[in-house]
Amino acid sequence: MLINGVQIDDTFAEAFNMRGTRVIITAQNLKWAYHAANAMTGFATSVIGCGVEAGIERELSADETPDGRPGLSILMFAMGSKVLMQQLETRMGQCILTCPTAAAFAGIESEDHINLGKNLRFFGDGYQTSKLFSNANGMSKRYWRIPVMDGEFLCEETTGMVRAIGGGNFLILATSQPAALAAAEAAIEAMKLIPNVIMPFPGGVVRSGSKVGSKYKTMFASTNDAFCPTLKGVTNTELSPEIESVMEIVIDGLNFEDIAESMRVGIQAICNLGEASGVKRISAGNYGGKLGPHHFKLHEIMGKKAV
Amino acid sequence: MNALTFTLKKPLQLSLNCQLLNSTHLADKSPSDIASMLLHYGNSQCRVDEIFEISGDDAQNIFFKNSSHKLDYLGANMASGNMVIEGDAGAYLGYNLKKGEIQCQGNTLAYAACNMVSGLLTIKGNTGDFLGGASAGLRKGMRGGTVIIKGNTGDRVGDQMRRGLILIEGNAGDYCASRMIAGTIGVFGSVGEYACFNMKRGTLLLTKMPKLHMTIQDCGFHTLPFLSLMFKSFAQYKTKFSSIQTLRVQRFVGDAACAGNGEILLILPTK
Numbered sequence: 001m002l003i004n005g006v007q008i009d010d011t012f013a014e015a016f017n018m019r020g021t022r023v024i025i026t027a028q029n030l031k032w033a034y035h036a037a038n039a040m041t042g043f044a045t046s047v048i049g050c051g052v053e054a055g056i057e058r059e060l061s062a063d064e065t066p067d068g069r070p071g072l073s074i075l076m077f078a079m080g081s082k083v084l085m086q087q088l089e090t091r092m093g094q095c096i097l098t099c100p101t102a103a104a105f106a107g108i109e110s111e112d113h114i115n116l117g118k119n120l121r122f123f124g125d126g127y128q129t130s131k132l133f134s135n136a137n138g139m140s141k142r143y144w145r146i147p148v149m150d151g152e153f154l155c156e157e158t159t160g161m162v163r164a165i166g167g168g169n170f171l172i173l174a175t176s177q178p179a180a181l182a183a184a185e186a187a188i189e190a191m192k193l194i195p196n197v198i199m200p201f202p203g204g205v206v207r208s209g210s211k212v213g214s215k216y217k218t219m220f221a222s223t224n225d226a227f228c229p230t231l232k233g234v235t236n237t238e239l240s241p242e243i244e245s246v247m248e249i250v251i252d253g254l255n256f257e258d259i260a261e262s263m264r265v266g267i268q269a270i271c272n273l274g275e276a277s278g279v280k281r282i283s284a285g286n287y288g289g290k291l292g293p294h295h296f297k298l299h300e301i302m303g304k305k306a307v
Numbered sequence: 308m309n310a311l312t313f314t315l316k317k318p319l320q321l322s323l324n325c326q327l328l329n330s331t332h333l334a335d336k337s338p339s340d341i342a343s344m345l346l347h348y349g350n351s352q353c354r355v356d357e358i359f360e361i362s363g364d365d366a367q368n369i370f371f372k373n374s375s376h377k378l379d380y381l382g383a384n385m386a387s388g389n390m391v392i393e394g395d396a397g398a399y400l401g402y403n404l405k406k407g408e409i410q411c412q413g414n415t416l417a418y419a420a421c422n423m424v425s426g427l428l429t430i431k432g433n434t435g436d437f438l439g440g441a442s443a444g445l446r447k448g449m450r451g452g453t454v455i456i457k458g459n460t461g462d463r464v465g466d467q468m469r470r471g472l473i474l475i476e477g478n479a480g481d482y483c484a485s486r487m488i489a490g491t492i493g494v495f496g497s498v499g500e501y502a503c504f505n506m507k508r509g510t511l512l513l514t515k516m517p518k519l520h521m522t523i524q525d526c527g528f529h530t531l532p533f534l535s536l537m538f539k540s541f542a543q544y545k546t547k548f549s550s551i552q553t554l555r556v557q558r559f560v561g562d563a564a565c566a567g568n569g570e571i572l573l574i575l576p577t578k
Contacts, residue, residue: 067535103532127568129508131491131533132470133540134453145533154533 005275179278330388
């Protein structure tokens, strides 16, 4: 498949089942909401080393948040519910509780719940207060008010936890490193507009895509040598001679459709730059279809109409 | 189907226990079954049709007409449906209410919403002492649900209240929120003496400075973000509390006499 001179490989991205949650962070203004959210989603690029993959989904205006202040929605994903619970509580305690004026609320409804402020309340040392508020539908939610030095930290007791998908991806193959990065930036800008997904790596982009296994016994993942341009002559390369740089975009999301749509808009944004931008091919990472149950086929995705 | 309507035939001399006349208990009963049911009247019993004219057949919507303060336990133990009382009600209105809505268009005697578990009770007139309190011998009062009072209340509102919301648009008597364990009480008018006496936890929301006893401690002036959520949750009840625009309060904590951590939040006028 060729779009505007850019070749789309006949391959697929292989993705895995994960558990996901959404948290709404509010603060006195967006600046402090970003401070809190950036701390909470920091060091959360890959479950391999961070436990969770997390990112800021989007900005929320004051009328979209429970307490009427500006905020951000955060998505967080892990391989299992236990890890997700642990990571959420730790990050809530160290990043949101500590951040001036910040408050945290559930961002997703589901049958499964995980603790948001349920255990954090004990920081209040007996001075914490719970409040149960009901809405017009008769649904009640419990909130905790924890006295802190700037006033009160307000936090909902739990948030929802849902089944999610992690590891949607595509690779950008370009004739130079600047060209690959410019294309990745264009893709990320477009993909940020899609709800229910995050791109958890720095700036949304990964330069160190990995393969399973290593020559070293202690390593269970190592550099994806088939896509390393400096190894073209010494490995079973996937790269043609003119390719000098490859960047990857990894996508985690709450459902298959939104991940596919984010891949589509990202790839389309790159293709819109045209062959002259230096981007030659779009490919995807997979393990032969044997490990992950979710396959995002590039040709099928790019053949779809815009949603 | 028409609402099941009980119209009081004549003024009563003694108290009538009406706890059987609710949606839950009458759900499967025929009109003749309802008419022949026996109610406690004073120290004797009498048939329902001796006291009330009965019409309609929809037990999920019950009306009481010509109602008086001699009708005790209206809506007691109700677990579904709606009840409208056109007139006054006696003591124990909404006793142990589990679900559903009760609206009393007149005044009531003491112990309204006593032991209430859930649901909505609205009283358009005044009510007596121990609103949302516990019945004799119990250590916990109201355990959930919402009570809206358009008029005034007697003493000991929310005595030993464990959970739930009481909003009073008028004034409350002495010992408001006494021995309160948790929950929220809002009083738009004034409260009497000894508010929050022996209060453990919970919130008493006031718009006027009360006369406080010495074991209630002033914690200063604050802007509390949680109030925006609380006022948002109040909006559905369309009370005077919906007019509050500020998150600025003076906070008092107590009752220190029992190492309590309850609070009075005094709403400060917007500048």
